[in-house]
């Protein structure tokens with residue numbers, strides 16, 4: 001396909017605007033991708049976003065967006081709990097799909113999506129494509145070369161408390177800036193595991209390869225949140241600590257909670273018998289270089305927020321136009337979902353859970 005890919009943006013909330021519409025309306029990508037349509041059920045929101053970012057069409061329903069022949073691919077910028085159903089609908093309509101994290105909430109859903117996309121012949125790209133970061137590829141190479149010695153244990157995870165209550169799209173008065181974040185604290189897609197630990201797990205498993213089994217404890221620390229003078233009743237766990245077994249007595253500690261942290265950002269610490277990886281550093285050597293970016297993050301995009309989502313979107317665009325599959329794969333996302341889902345199951349049952357999925361990590365030849 002030589003003409004630009006028509007992208008349909010599903011949801012005009014924080015990421016629909018800050019990632020999809022702000023990046024894909026930049027002049028430098030118009031030869032490859034166009035903002036074909038946007039939909040959002042909140043009256044007037046899709047229209048306001050379309051006018052502001054020059055999107056071709058706007059709808060209040062997802063069905064209308066899928067019926068639009070200008071839409072070749074969709075980016076799901078809706079709450080996580082809707083991704084499976086919306087992903088299946090897009091695949092059935094013959095559209096390629098970019099999933100903002102997390103792709104689905106269960107492995108069963110991920111299995112069905114992957115199988116159906118293969119039947120229909122459409123591509124799935126799942127954020128976050130952490131292994132597209134050059135520093136992560138260097139880290140994996142160094143570990144495969146044995147720089148850390150025998151791997152002993154790793155720690156990865158994130159604490160997030162009020163971030164989604166305070167984003168710039170939540171606190172204003174108009175339809176583009178009063179977006180309700182309640183779903184971040186509610187079942188089925190809420191909680192820090194699906195929201196942020198997913199980044200740490202893509203890093204951890206992308207760097208180290210797939211895991212074998214998990215055990216966990218999980219609970220709710222803050223049953224209520226305040227948003228714009230009203231109370232959100234939270235029913236999703238907000239503090240989960242997982243132990244991950246990678247095999248050969250190499251273990252990981254992975255957390256998603258509301259306070260405290262033992263590592264930097266979304267980056268893991270990995271401890272070996274010869275050396276340790278702390279963030280992007282092994283000893284004195286920093287594997288993150290100055291101006292280190294993923295392949296499409298150039299020019300203006302380097303200074304804009306959510307450039308990692310833009311990168312994942314462009315991975316799908318390249319795949320559609322050039323037949324080049326992405327390493328931000330649905331199979332990797334499914335394995336991360338397996339760890340999260342099995343963690344909740346382990347916490348509920350008190351039993352260690354075997355993981356039932358795997359994925360192909362980057363090989364030495366890829367690096």
Ligand SMILES: NC(=O)c1ccc[n+]([C@@H]2O[C@H](COP(=O)([O-])OP(=O)(O)OC[C@H]3O[C@@H](n4cnc5c(N)ncnc54)[C@H](O)[C@@H]3O)[C@@H](O)[C@H]2O)c1
Nearest residue numbers: 010011012013014015016040042077078080100101102179
């Ligand atoms: N906010 C962030 O920092 C961030 C960063 C990266 C990725 N993400 C991911 O992006 C996705 C969206 O998160 P967000 O923070 O933008 O959420 P948000 O709550 O700000 O926006 C979601 C939007 O989806 C709309 N929506 C609700 N039901 C819909 C439906 N049936 N069809 C279409 N639209 C619907 C809502 O009206 C809202 O405008 C999630 O998967 C999230 O994990 C968020």
